Amino acid sequence: KAGVTQTPRYLIKTRGQQVTLSCSPISGHRSVSWYQQTPGQGLQFLFEYFSETQRNKGNFPGRFSGRQFSNSRSEMNVSTLELGDSALYLCASSGIIQETQYFGPGTRLLVL
Amino acid sequence: GENVEQHPSTLSVQEGDSAVIKCTYSDSASNYFPWYKQELGKGPQLIIDIRSNVGEKKDQRIAVTLNKTAKHFSLHITETQPEDSAVYFCAASMGYGGSQGNLIFGKGTKLSVKP
Numbered sequence: 001k002a003g004v005t006q007t008p009r010y011l012i013k014t015r016g017q018q019v020t021l022s023c024s025p026i027s028g029h030r031s032v033s034w035y036q037q038t039p040g041q042g043l044q045f046l047f048e049y050f051s052e053t054q055r056n057k058g059n060f061p062g063r064f065s066g067r068q069f070s071n072s073r074s075e076m077n078v079s080t081l082e083l084g085d086s087a088l089y090l091c092a093s094s095g096i097i098q099e100t101q102y103f104g105p106g107t108r109l110l111v112l
Numbered sequence: 113g114e115n116v117e118q119h120p121s122t123l124s125v126q127e128g129d130s131a132v133i134k135c136t137y138s139d140s141a142s143n144y145f146p147w148y149k150q151e152l153g154k155g156p157q158l159i160i161d162i163r164s165n166v167g168e169k170k171d172q173r174i175a176v177t178l179n180k181t182a183k184h185f186s187l188h189i190t191e192t193q194p195e196d197s198a199v200y201f202c203a204a205s206m207g208y209g210g211s212q213g214n215l216i217f218g219k220g221t222k223l224s225v226k227p
Contacts, residue, residue, distance in 0.1 A: 004155075033214065033215075035215075042201075042217055042218075042219045042220065043156075043201065043203075043215075043217040044217075045214040045215065045216070048214055056214050058214065090155055090156070100146065100158060100161060101146070101158075101215060102158060103148070103155035103156045103157070103158075104155050105153075105154055105155045106154075106155050
């Protein structure tokens with residue numbers, strides 16, 4: 001099976017802009033979770049989607065949002081970018097809700 | 113909420129030696145404990161996981177032990193090889209098989225295996 005894929009792999013934006021990241025889960029997986037990884041804060045949970053519904057949300061401001069499509073692909077959006085949003089954004093998929101999570105390679109976002 | 117502490121933050125061993133990484137968690141409701149390996153430029157890769165109803169699990173050179181009473185779990189790598197060099201993360205989740213399964217991660221351990 002192909003693994004979790006994320007696009008784009010690298011992104012450079014300026015403060016105030018918005019960005020959309022995409023994640024395609026492993027075929028047959030219906031749960032997608034998003035995490036932010038930074039050197040200072042480590043890996044932090046953003047949100048989780050299952051069958052197009054957000055099931056869990058971490059402690060991030062409302063500028064961070066996401067959605068899931070009927071084919072289980074997911075997108076996350078960050079509006080009004082801040083310098084502190086520079087991070088590696090990781091997507092993970094699992095077969096059913098709350099099973100083993102498999103991570104994609106991530107999207108590295110740099111905000112200037 | 114759940115908090116996971118991981119030690120040490122860096123670990124250097126000689127090839128062939130064993131490496132041990134320890135994690136503690138705060139919420140006794142946690143029931144799932146995976147370990148991930150992250151190489152430079154890549155996403156975390158699951159290497160082993162354990163559920164709260166199991167005390168120990170082994171997969172070739174890698175083993176994980178869980179002490180629910182003390183709320184800590186450990187990763188053991190035997191006969192280390194240079195390709196084991198990476199950052200290792202422990203994590204805890206309260207929702208395996210349930211409705212709240214977001215992973216809470218430790219800060220990571222950078223393992224260096226010297227040839």
